[in-house]
Amino acid sequence: MSVYSRDVFQRGFGTFPLRGDILANAVRDALEIGYRAFDTAQWYGNEAELGAVLAESTVPRDELLITTKVHPENMDAEHFLPSVERSLRDLDLEVIDVLLLHWPPGDGPVEPSLELLQEAHRLGYARHVGVSNYTTAMMRTAQSVMDIPIVVNQVEFHPLINQEKLLAASAETGIPLASYCSIARGEIFKYPCLAEIGQRHGKTPAQVALRWILQKGVTMNTMSTRVENMRANFDIMDFELPPEDMRQIDSLTAANYRISNADVVPYAPTWD
Template sequence: MVSEDAGEDESAPNPTVNGVPMLGIGTWQNEDPDQCAESVRTALEMGYRHVDTAQAYENEAAVGEGIERATVDREEVFLATKVWLSNLAREDVLETARESLDRLGVDSVDLLYVHWPARTYDPAETLDAFSHLYDEGLIEGVGVSNFLPEQLEEAIDICDAPILANQVELHPMLQQSDIRAACAANDVAVVAYSPLARGEVFDRPEIREIAAEHDVSEAQVSLAWLREKGVVAIPKATGEEHIRDNFESLSLDLEPEEIDAIDAIDEVDRQVDPEFGPWN
């Protein structure tokens, strides 16, 4: 539970936005329990302080094991999980959130997300349950995920607990300017999942050129660009080499013209596009 601040802390080794560390370890599709636990342990001992999981990933127990294995106090870790779209009725939120805490082996999480505004999601009913969990001290803040600007604003109006973040797919080929603007206007952190576009950033000539200029990986360039935009990134990585390479993006500063070159990428390449996505 890293300490909160009012805005971005540029002096921190792992800077934060509204208390959310700007670089986290993602665990989507990290399904082997021991590998997942070791990835989390490795990341935390390297300096990461943000771990992201979800009910749907079926690895909360392994994530909790990784936190337990790490020589890092639980209080230093910003831990987030998500309630799946079949569990968003009020009583299901209350029941399954507690089950998530049990699997994680923690008393509370820093952020609990509505994973998708779909299926059993009812704004008033669902968010009332999240507010109840907040009042009980089981969550430190509410998150939403895959919310369009109008859905975000509706949730802010309804929810009694603070909405800290909106987690969306975001990378140089899906820049989400409207969502970023809505979040900025409402003091909500933007968290980018699939920040490397499932590896597609490695093939972009603009990113490859910048990476060569700095003698770094294309992943580091993409993550540094997100940080320059004030966006939190949670790239998935399993091996120590990739975990370290992503972490080293925190030391990479891009030149204004390099940021402009990435900004100018006009290709739209959405990697996660289920039929229940609110944009469909």
């Protein structure tokens, strides 16, 4: 059974770039709304702040799914395990639910960092492990070299980018996908068809885009500091897009609007 099999874990709350009181208030609101999956990373610099807010919550630990990601600069034998130990301390956890490699080494070999990830699992630092920003070739390599399941490849996924190759690789390798930049940082609102579809279902364009992601078989992460948006992002389980709506949204992927490229992140590989 997938670690994301519970509906509540299919809708995660992302914490980038939140810090301080803004982060604390947003996480408290998210918990009240019903979010139980929270996503952070060493790179975000907010693991300790997230850990403190979750520790003060009355929500039982076994009802939460905490994901963090190892910074690319820590993916060597000297720094990897100490960095994960620091994440455990900062998050105030005995074990990380899902530990990811945040970025691959550009187009370089992925095997060394995968072995370190596997070692963290062997030591009991993480219940589950996964990757992020992996290409189809990297997914196949990871599936072939790892002795334990890779529970997720977290990637940019929204209606304005065609990720059919990654979806095919997911089906082939058994590595599920999860989304970030799920509404393309607001770019989706420039496309009237999402509003038109939303009107037919009594939903917002963002809710339509997020429902499309889930119906693609992809779990998702969203972030907002506005309670009404956080609640809307969460309330997408009470409707279903029919095939004609899905096909209409599929056509938007021709925009090929990618946010995470080499101009933004130096570790970005050559995308499929």
